[in-house]
Amino acid sequence: MKRLYFLTILPFIGMLGFLPFVNRVEPFVLSMPFVMFWIVLWAVLSSVILAVMYKLDPRNKEDEEK
Known part of the structure; x- marks a missing residue:
């Protein structure tokens, strides 16, 4: 269970x-410099990781049963 929280790192x-x-500026990805694309990518991945953590957390399953 505690290992699940390491995903936040x-x-x-x-x-x-x-x-x-x-x-670096080059290459351009989706018309953005690479560093900006990297930050946007991790912002989206952060949301995905938090959604996975929410689904796997057993404390949330207790609320769904009620």
Whole structure:
């Protein structure tokens, strides 16, 4: 159960940890510089990770049964 909460670290590591490695303008992805695309990608992935955590959390299943 506690291992599930380690998923919250992934967006932090992805967005800030790898930023020095992706800090470049070229290539353009979806008409955005790569660094901007990287940040937008992790913003979307953060939402997906939180949705997965919500579905897997057993405390939320107790509320659905009532």
